[in-house]
Amino acid sequence: MIRLAGVSRTFTSRDGDVEALRDVALEIAESQFVAVVGRSGCGKSTLLRLIAGLLAPTGGAVTIDGAPVSRPRPDVVLMHQLPALLPWRTALGNVMLPVEIRRLPRAEYRARAADLLDAVGLTGFHQRHPYELSGGMQQRVALCRALIQRPRVLLMDEPFSALDALTREELATQLQAMHMSAPATTVFVTHSIPEAVLLADRVVVLSSRPGQVRRVVDVHLPRPRSFGHNAYTAQAAECAAELHELL
């Protein structure tokens, strides 16, 4: 379980301080899927970096399973807002990076990496280098790199921002399927309310800078959900409208 207790984070520099997060309290249960929405610059990425142990809070405490997070943990995976691919590795090589670092069996994971790349629509680009890929393709490689690790905690920072609506929907649906079959505790930053409603058990709405938890909206829709026209559309639309209102 992830717990944020009164977490604040201020960035200090010569030009003055920026208070990115103020007094954020949040509990995320095991296997829960939490979406985080909020305006640009409100501290969403900062929040993920705090949970990932890449930044230390300037106030309050972040704990996972009761242990304070003081450094990155191997069971927590962060998908960064930028693709952050290694230019000297191919798409497949980039996806294999965590496998090599964690010393997992290469042959087995190689097949899995290839499957993941195919699943996100990168068939034929496994052996290409990042600079030969479009922005959205790079983001999908980064997504595969995060997913191959099967972590207990998955932190995703706008993972679909560079993708077209259709690919987004496909991948969100795949992500939902993955979460249903092998649920990881997930914190998912997104700018898309429909996406949040599709995927999340709870949606955390952050206020503008300094980011504070304005509201946590529970999404009580049965899974699997879909974007299309179905029985729950009305309920989903209501939920989306509420969120829109809040932002």
Add this chain to the structure above:
Amino acid sequence: MIRLAGVSRTFTSRDGDVEALRDVALEIAESQFVAVVGRSGCGKSTLLRLIAGLLAPTGGAVTIDGAPVSRPRPDVVLMHQLPALLPWRTALGNVMLPVEIRRLPRAEYRARAADLLDAVGLTGFHQRHPYELSGGMQQRVALCRALIQRPRVLLMDEPFSALDALTREELATQLQAMHMSAPATTVFVTHSIPEAVLLADRVVVLSSRPGQVRRVVDVHLPRPRSFGHNAYTAQAAECAAELHELL
């Protein structure tokens, strides 16, 4: 007027060729606002780079006002998919870069740059360096850098991809206002169909790789348009549905 006549672009490398665009024919009238939609990796960015004169087509020809585009023109401005900010300049300094390069009057444009930054919600961050800004804030700085140039032709590559829904809508509305008051010929790549419908006179739908023009949808809605509930919602929804279908 921008004219693409049978434009193809293939990227060649040791690992084999990638055909990004095939036989694209397109005419964009003076002051027209054209949105381009298509799946990730279908060649949208390539298309903009061809028009901007940063890439040469491997087949066909790109002309602006009848003159073939063989190199970047000063009256054409491209907003890149990545922010591409200079790390050693502040937000304001980055926005001023084109002004300095074009040797425009600095004092006057400095005020305009500050106004633009304020308009996109970056008040208080003028003197910050890019690495102190969130992803969406960086993108907004890049947007200001493109807009300050008041070009005849404005090429924008997913300018709002890193922004939250609300900021997106605000900025799209502002862009519409700017286009109405001083229309530039605009090619606007987006993944958001509502955005395309809000802004564009025509929406070009590209097929998957190799990118070909699948359909050009004309949007016959009077301006100013808005995202909210208004008289044209039904018409707009119809248009959006058609586009969704096409993708």
Add this chain to the structure above:
Amino acid sequence: MPPVLGVAGTVAVWWGGTRVFGIRPLFLPAPPDIVAAFRAQPGYLLREAGATLTVTVAGFALAVVAGLLVAVTLTAWRTMERAALPVLVGLNSVPKVAVSPLLVVWLGFGSRPKIVLVLLICVFPIVVATMAGLTSTPAELGELGRSLSATGWQTYVKLRLPWALPQVFTGLKVAVSLAVIGAVVAEISQPGDGLGAVIVLSGMSFDTPLAFAAIALLALLSTTLFYLVVALERLLVPWSRAISG
């Protein structure tokens, strides 16, 4: 604190070494001998250090200007690079002892030939490092410059050179160390004044401790100049540390 420990450690090892292996002062004097040599004539040694410093700084300054100009020229015109770089590399390998008499004959005695020698010795790393920096501009920034129709000059001043600065400083750090070496080489071959002259003259009279006192001053000089360059780098390119981690 760590720098002090580092220096102290080195001195200790050296001292211990001379003791344990019973190395004669003629080969490697122990630290106290050197301190004694310095205290015997501090004024003289500091004056000569001043002379070396002047030559070093003058030659280094010239090398910075020349190196940047050459690097910009070579990266701006590809043909130029292909024609001139091999020549430059070849010339750079000409032993400076072969050049030194020519310099004296052309420029006379005094500091001019020494400054030129320093320039010749330390310009190459600046050229190589600056060229590497200038050609490493990220593709998106290069594209930005081109799409803004920036002139070649503007591309350099506004984009390429600032981007190259961290790498230019790599060149400067190597070059400033070479500049000190160059000054010493020049002074050894033409020992009018400077620490190089102290080294060669005391060597001739087998006053090894005095030679090592001069060498110690040289090390101090070199380290100071090196860290001045480092400080300048911190001042001019703070962003470089901010965007790396």
Add this chain to the structure above:
Amino acid sequence: MPPVLGVAGTVAVWWGGTRVFGIRPLFLPAPPDIVAAFRAQPGYLLREAGATLTVTVAGFALAVVAGLLVAVTLTAWRTMERAALPVLVGLNSVPKVAVSPLLVVWLGFGSRPKIVLVLLICVFPIVVATMAGLTSTPAELGELGRSLSATGWQTYVKLRLPWALPQVFTGLKVAVSLAVIGAVVAEISQPGDGLGAVIVLSGMSFDTPLAFAAIALLALLSTTLFYLVVALERLLVPWSRAISG
């Protein structure tokens, strides 16, 4: 073509210069004198060039290994850098002519002291450039490594070193030129064999054209080694050119 033109141009200027200014062969022989000197005993000169090449390459190879190790150590432990770097900078400024007799005394005649001298002369640029490269990893890649809980070793092998490679090569290019110079300095101070010995011995018998034939071979050697390093760079870091523009 341009390289040929560059070299031809240089030779022409030089030849013209010796003609127009009537420079005596003692100072700067004209190209034909040098060609004649080479053709008088090509076997000998090539053999000595071979000796210089061996020393250069051996010393350079050692310097690459040592330089990379030192750079990794210094960047991995900040305290280490603060303690050891000043010492390194200081030691680097010790004139090699002062060290060279000591090396003979310790290591005897033959190629060992020469190789050590080459190592000492050319290791510094490798250390400085590699350190610069290792500390320039973009923040997001550094963060990636940390968030993957990579060990220090893995961070270096998988992220930092590959990223640093282009800058390491800057160091190598400077170092390989210095290696040739180092070999010559060693051979001049201990003229058993090598092109440095040819230069000093022919100087003693006032045979300047022979000395310049040796210098020309040196220039050739140096240029060849430099471009071998450049070729290796193209081979090992193709991505670096792909992501810059």
Add this chain to the structure above:
Amino acid sequence: GADETPDGGSPPQDKVTYLTAFGAVGRDAFAWVAQEKGWFRDAGIDVTIQLGAATGENLKVLAAGRAQFANLDLTGAWILAGKGEYPDVRAIAAIHQQTLVSIVSLEGGGVTTPKDLEGRQVGAATGSVNQLLFPAYAKLAGIDPTKVTWVNAPPAQLPALLAGGRVDALSTFLIGAKGLSKAAGGKPTVVLPYSQYLPELFGNGLIAPLAITRDNPDLARRFRDAALKGLQYTLEHPEEAAQIMKKAQPAVDVAAAVGEITLMAPYVKPSGVIDRGRVTAAIATLEKSALIPPGLTPDSVVDFALAPAS
């Protein structure tokens, strides 16, 4: 022992390293001659010839045990000995009976007598014996040494300085005069040898550490004799000697080497004799010129048991 093995196998050999005085020039040719003619081998010694540098460097290498014999300037070595440096080496033969140090200038440069040096610039190897001895020379030649300006330079640069007109004269070994004249485009040279006023000083000589002269005098004797045999042959066949040296060191210029050998011949006694009286006189001169403190004895610099007596 140099016992001949009857079945044609080579006799057991003492391995030694020998340092020349100044690279590979005419004055050092004899070592290669002795080597080439097999005289070292016949004496049961396997000699490796290394090119030496200045007196001080050679002494350092000897002291470190990296070489067993060296050819170097005896006057320079004795000045050092007088200062207490390198007490454990001894001369075992003289190559040049008199110092070859001279003032060399170009004809037409206005320096024809020592007196002409006043107010002029004279180039010399940095800190060399040439400069140290000059006050003694000046006093005897009747000129004011303070009116002469010295220009320090590495030996290799000196010819260029003279030929380029940056100095009026050089202080070098007279045997270099031929080469200087060649370097100056054939202009004849004017040579003023120090030995004219300082006849008691020695030039080059063979020298060995005490570890050899005291503990292995037989080896020293065998080496000395083989080397002197080479010296004699060199004086008799300058051309061949130069060719032999060139074979080993192809950078050698035969004409220059032959010139040196011819020029030095008058100063050489093939016997390599070191006369005790001359040594005493030389030490006295050095003391008188305040180059060394009093107290140096001939026996502390020369092993008279090994040095040829006549």
